[in-house]
Each structure stands twice: as C-alpha cells, then as structure tokens.
C-alpha cells in the first residue's frame with residue numbers, strides 16, 4: 274500500500290541496522306509470493322543490492338481480509354500514509370466490507386473526516402493518472418479537487434493538475450477555481466482545458482513580472498468574473514458609483530453580500546470624536562448619497 | 576407513469592394492521608415483502624440512489640399537519656403540509672429530497688386515515704382561519720395514488736369542511752381517481768410546470784407538458800379548481816421562449832377563471848443538495864446560472880436574474896389573464912416589488928392574499 278515515497282531514509286537505516294522487522298509474505302498458487310507487509314523494506318533491500326533477507330511466510334490459508342488488516346496495522350504503526358495510499362487502503366477494504374462499515378470503523382483511523390462524500394473522494398483517487406496521484410500524495414493538489422477532476426476527461430484533468438501545481442494555490446483556492454472552471458465549461462459547452470487555455474489566463478501565467486501568489490489571485494479574479502458576470506459587473510458599478518461620490522477619507526459603504534440583503538453598512542474610521550462629527554456632517558451634505566443603493570442596479574446580465 | 580416499478584415492500588413494525596397497508600398489499604400481491612424495524616435501513620435500500628423501487632410502509636408517530644418550512648428572511652405563503660409520506664417514483668434532478676440522505680425508498684404513512692380526526696379538530700377549532708393544505712411538498716400528490724388511494728379518503732374529508740382547501744400538486748397525469756370521485760369542493764388540483772426542455776432533461780419519469788395540461792383541462796372540465804406552480808424556474812439560454820411555450824399551452828387549453836393561484840419560484844438549493852445532484856445527475860446543467868448565497872443559506876440566482884425571470888413571466892401570464900392569483904415563493908419584499916410591481920410586504924399579508932383567493936373563487 275505504498276505510493277510516491279522517498280526510499281532513501283529507509284535505505285540508509287537498513288544499510289546501517291539491517292531489516293529489524295521482517296516482511297510478511299503470502300505464497301500464491303503459482304509459487305510466487307505476494308508481499309503483505311514490508312513492501313518498501315524489500316524495495317530498499319533490492320536497491321541496496323542485497324541478494325537475500327529474512328521474511329516470514331504466512332500460512333497458505335491466511336484469510337485475505339486478515340492480510341489486508343495486517344498490512345494496514347503495519348503501515349499505521351510505522352509511518353503516515355499519504356492521501357493516495359489512504360485511498361488505496363479504503364478501496365481494498367470496500368472489497369470486503371460495506372461502505373458504511375468502512376466509514377464507521379476505518380475512515381476515522383486514517384484521520385479522514387468520516388462522511389460518505391469524503392470517503393467517495395478517496396476511493397476515486399487510485400483511478401487517476403499518475404501525475405495527479407503524485408500531486409495529491411505530495412499535498413500539492415487537494416484530494417477534493419482531484420475527486421472533482423475524476424468526472425472530467427483525461428486532458429482536462431491533466432491540464433488542471435498543471436495549473437494547480439505550477440503555482441502556489443491554497444486548497445480552498447483550488448476548490449473554488451476548479452468548480453468555476455468546470456461550471457464555466459459546462460455553461461459554455463467547452464472543455465475545462467479550453468477554459469484554462471483561454472488568452473487571459475495564459476497571459477497571466479506567462480507574465481514574468483508578477484509573482485506566483487499574484488498570479489493565483491489574478492486567475493481567481495478572471496475565473497470569478499467569467500463565472501459570475503452579472504454579479505461582478507454589479508460590484509464594478511457599485512464601486513464606480515462610490516468613487517464618484519467623493520466620500521470623506523476613511524468612509525466606506527458596504528452592501529450586503531452579493532446584494533442579496535437590502536441593508537448597507539456605513540463604515541467610518543476616526544480617531545477623535547471631533548473627526549467623526551466632521552465626517553458625519555460632510556456626509557449629510559454629500560449629494561448623490563441618497564442614490565447609493567441604486568448604483569449597482571441596471572446590470573445587464575449575460 | 577413511465578418506467579415505474581415497485582420491486583419490494585418494506586413493512587415497518589407497527590404498520591402491519593393499518594388500513595393503508597392492507598390496501599397496498601392487495602394492490603401489489605406479487606411484490607416481495609419484508610418486515611423491518613422502524614428507522615432501520617434494509618440491506619436493499621440504496622441511500623444514494625434514493626431507492627425509488629422499494630416502498631416502505633411506516634406507522635408514523637409524528638405530526639401529520641405541519642407548517643411549510645419557511646424562513647423569516649423571505650416572504651412565505653403560510654401553507655400547511657399534510658405529511659402523507661416522502662419521496663416519489665418520479666425523478667427530478669433538482670429534487671431537494673435527495674439531500675435527506677438517511678431517507679431512501681418511497682415512504683408512505685399507513686396510519687394517515689386513522690389520524691384524520693386530529694387534523695379535522697385542528698381545522699374545525701379555528702373556523703375563522705382558512706387552512707391551505709397540500710400533500711405535494713415531500714412527494715408527488717398523485718404519483719402513488721393508484722396504490723395508496725389517498726384521494727379516496729382525503730377528498731371527502733376535506734370537501735366537507737368550510738375553512739380549508741386541499742391542494743394536490745403533481746407532475747403526472749394520473750387523475751383517474753379524481754375524476755371518478757364525486758367530491759370537488761375545497762379541492763385544488765395543481766401542476767408544477769416548466770419548459771418542455773427542462774421537463775425533458777431534468778424532470779425524469781414525469782408526464783410531458785402537454786399531458787399535464789390536458790390532465791388539468793380534464794380536471795377543470797370536471798369541476799375542479801386549478802393551481803399552477805412555475806417552480807423551479809431555471810435560467811438558461813432560451814428560457815424565455817421555453818416558458819412562452821408553456822404559457823401558450825395554458826392559454827390554449829385552460830380557462831383562466833378557475834385558476835386559484837399560480838406561484839413562481841426560482842431554483843434554490845442548499846450546498847448538500849448540489850453535491851447529491853452532481854453525484855446522481857453528473858450531466859445536469861441546472862447549476863450553470865449565477866447562484867449566490869441567500870439570506871437563509873440557500874443558493875439562489877443573483878437577484879437581477881430572478882427579478883427578470885419573475886417580471887417577464889408574470890407580465891406574460893398577466894396578458895393571458897389579469898387575475899390569476901400570482902405570487903412568489905420565498906422571495907423578499909424588494910424582489911416582489913421589482914418583479915410584480917407590488918408586494919404583500921410580509922408573510923401575514925401574503926397569507927391573507929391567498930386566503931382571499933380561496934374565498935373569492937370557492938365562496939365563503
């Protein structure tokens with residue numbers, strides 16, 4: 274149950290101290306062996322050029338489910354599984370148990386939130402391309418985003434993986450952007466790859482004068498404007514209206530989120546009572562203030 | 576109904592001797608039966624797929640008459656739900672029941688008839704109030720009627736009361752038992768309507784638009800009052816032409832004078848519903864629009880989009896007839912004003928408005 278790991282520390286340890294815990298094997302019907310426990314140890318031994326090492330052979334009638342549990346137990350004791358490996362464990366468990374049982378008894382042991390949706394996300398990881406699995410295993414791609422990619426075509430998935438691993442995205446940013454890309458693609462009848470490869474985003478990616486966090490911010494902004502054209506237009510109109518008002522410095526007017534509520538907030542920054550009084554007086558004479566709730570309206574939505 | 580089949584009946588402990596159980600078992604003599612414990616999932620019940628092929632008969636211990644779950648942040652119509660069961664054999668992609676993950680299977684309450692007296696007492700004890708009651712909130716009112724015979728006992732029960740109306744809301748054309756019944760008074764038969772494209776792509780296993788409207792026409796001719804619900808309105812390129820087609824069919828087949836009300840409500844959803852829908856209907860386009868978080872936590876179209884849809888559709892319906900009892904479902908005062916040009920301002924006034932429709936059309 275190993276994927277995308279660094280073998281060097283283990284090799285160094287085995288080279289110095291030997292194999293302290295012998296691997297466990299099961300004999301197959303063709304007289305070959307299946308490694309139940311100690312796959313990475315055996316790999317290290319081979320890479321060190323050793324010709325033999327001591328292994329334990331499990332009885333022929335050792336139940337496969339017990340073998341799986343033994344493997345899980347060994348892994349949990351010795352190391353931290355990455356997300357892809359956790360997905361591999363869960364997938365194998367579902368061959369023997371109902372998902373409800375896996376959810377109740379094994380998902381919490383692996384440190385995964387115990388809900389059906391998350392379980393499904395982990396179960397799908399093994400099906401994805403190696404490049405994507407590596408991104409997930411190295412914690413450069415959110416497992417949730419990887420699961421979403423599972424519903425896309427191969428080219429779309431790989432392009433998205435490139436986008437999210439080439440810059441420094443937070444998992445939340447990845448999730449938001451991935452959903453928008455998929456939804457823009459669905460609405461416009463295009464592929465996710467085409468949405469990413471569209472001029473504006475490529476322009477940001479190719480711009481050498483901006484750093485990675487700025488690039489992420491710009492791409493999020495571009496995607497949001499495409500996903501919510503009317504809302505973004507309304508926000509622009511509102512901002513433009515406010516800037517035309519000549520509000521006193523330190524004064525701001527904040528609409529309800531997405532203009533859904535009808536209440537607006539007035540924010541006044543001041544250090545002295547006299548300053549507050551002045552700003553309030555200035556506001557009371559400001560022409561156009563009475564129209565502030567209309568600024569964003571009349572949005573032509575697309 | 577298209578492609579509907581009950582593969583097994585799950586009888587919960589306590590429901591065995593109820594009258595509705597007996598009736599269902601008589602109707603489906605060959606369906607395999609299993610006895611199950613209340614609240615216990617049977618191994619065959621597939622939560623994720625809603626398990627629309629199992630029929631679970633439940634001796635319900637909760638309240639049968641409940642207020643419609645409105646919220647203070649939007650204007651609500653004060654409807655009462657007659658809880659006859661939940662889930663239905665139709666399969667609308669947007670159905671909000673899909674996010675009730677622990678409730679698979681078609682669920683019907685076997686002791687409804689035995690509890691009608693309690694409901695009668697509630698209605699009769701407030702003779703000055705109008706009770707607008709519906710069975711179509713958690714299920715389709717008519718899709719299981721051939722099995723349950725709901726209309727056989729609900730129609731006479733509500734028809735003989737002065738201060739209530741029973742609305743049967745459906746997306747089917749299953750009106751046989753209604754037409755055969757001799758009760759009409761206080762009964763509204765209502766259809767959820769949408770554009771032909773939405774019906775074809777999103778309202779799986781339901782009757783086509785034309786069939787629904789022809790069924791409505793038949794009910795109208797048989798003396799029933801009608802209601803229509805444009806809910807959920809969905810925004811997509813060509814939506815206007817789509818809803819125009821629907822209104823044209825109404826114009827052609829329905830006499831507007833006995834339409835008691837028409838509601839308009841835009842598609843809204845909780846995030847958990849979106850996840851469930853994406854899983855069950857990965858190809859659906861219903862999330863393509865611009866949805867923003869509403870004041871009640873549900874996602875709705877950005878306000879100007881809702882206003883445009885309500886405004887245009889209400890204007891069009893108004894052209895058909897000026898007095899259709901149009902109202903908006905779960906909307907704010909400002910959206911009412913901008914779309915319909917007036918607002919009841921609050922839920923109490925909307926209730927009064929709809930009550931007045933009942934009095935006006937059905938008489939005191």
Ligand code: SF4
Nearest residue numbers: 663665666667670714
């Ligand atoms: S008819 Fe109503 S209850 Fe049935 S699937 Fe459609 S939305 Fe859900």
